[in-house]
Amino acid sequence: MLSSLLVTLSLGSGVLASGPGPQDPDFLSVDFAADELVSVDSTTGVVTPIGPLGFDVAIGLTMTWYDGTLYLMDAGFGPLPPSLYTVDETTGAATLAAVLSLPGGTIDFAEALTADAAGLLAVIDDEPGNSSRSKQIVRVNATTGELTRLGRMSAGLPGDDGDLDAVVYDPAAGDLVGVDGAPMESINYYRRVAPDTGAANEIGDFTNVELDGLVNGLHLENTRLFAVTSGIAPSRGSIAEVAYTGGAVSLVGTIPLVTTTGNYNGLVRAAGQPCLADTNNDGQLTPADFTAWINAFNNNLPECDQNGDGACTPTDFTAWINNYNAGC
Secondary structure, three states: OHHHHHOOOOOOOOOOOOOOOOOOOOEEEEEOOOOEEEEEOOOOOEEEEEEEOOOOOOOOOEEEEEOOEEEEEEOOOOOOOOEEEEEOOOOOOEEEEEEOEOOOOOOOEEEEEEEEOOEEEEEEEOOOOOOOOOOEEEEEOOOOOEEEEEEEOOOOOOOOOOOOOEEEEEOOOOEEEEEEEOHHHOOEEEEEEOOOOOOEEEEEEEOOOOOOEEEEEEEEEOOEEEEEEEEOOOOOOEEEEEEEOOOOEEEEEEEEOEOOOOOEEEEEEOOOOOOOOOOOOOOOOOOHHHHHHHHHHHOOOHHHOOOOOOOOOOHHHHHHHHHHHHOO
């Protein structure tokens, strides 16, 4: 009865991001010179340390949200093998989740990490001695660290032969948005990549005097794409907002980072908790979450509980509508 009642309702589009301006939540990133989690004020660019990760990270580290968990992936440079960690947003402490493994292959370099509704996706290099060419797209088992091969990007694209320094999943298009920094890190090439085949299309490139450095992290909120750069002296890097339409990119503006090191990698919003109304866990609020909540109610799934009382009841329907309308 509840299902038949719900499907008669009409929902508008929700958004995960608030509008531009000071109400935007802060960002999180990692200072890989100091090995610590930091917050970045989305209006002023001021970088504030949160706390030490507890281990020596390597360039290539990236972060993503999935199901309310903050994940970090270490490239595998230095003494540590390529590994997956979870990170406490309030303290910065990182906990080893799994050492990454590729059955029948070798991980030379693990570079970029993101998530779709089914779990974690990564871009790695599986060609020893060719660590600047991360081409293999894999699915990551967050419990065991085992990688499953998906598509492979081809060489010969502009920039660094198919290398992806940062990547984020686009739930609307069902593919990846990645960035490859060209030699001397003066131009960042944006491309879309199909995870299952590796097929890539260039969607734009640009540089900017305030965007002087390699893009090391991406965060997508509907058509708002954010990038963090590690600066090239004297620049300390910046947060750039990029207008993204799926097939093209253009620079909206930059916020120079107010910091001492300029060595940053990974970019997510400081969410504090998962977005409850995003019941299909695809990273955005759309009417598809309405159908997902019905399924959760009918099957007594955890996503049904929208009011936090630990039970799945019809009162969660009203709570879901309120959560959806409030946005995330």
